Amino acid sequence: MVEYTYFVLSLPRGTTRDTARQILTEHAERGGWEIDRLRLYPDGSRRIQLRRKVIRQVRTF
Template structure:
């Protein structure tokens, strides 16, 4: 069964699309995060939920 670790980011309304893209790209490239959910609020702020798989080593006999 897959298990995920989640990270929630809040980007205030003054954040440009280019800056938001750069932030999410850095998390994806260097932290192995992937976009799970993005919520754009009417005031222009964004709530971003990122996820990454948790890999657990299993003992082999």
């Protein structure tokens, strides 16, 4: 079974779509994060849940 690490990112309502894209691109390229859930609220704020796989190394003898 695959395990994930989660990270919640909240962007205020004044954040433009282009700025949000740049922030998410940085997290994806440098941290290996992918979007799990994105919620856009009526006031314009965004709540983004990012995830990435947890890679466990298996000891070999």
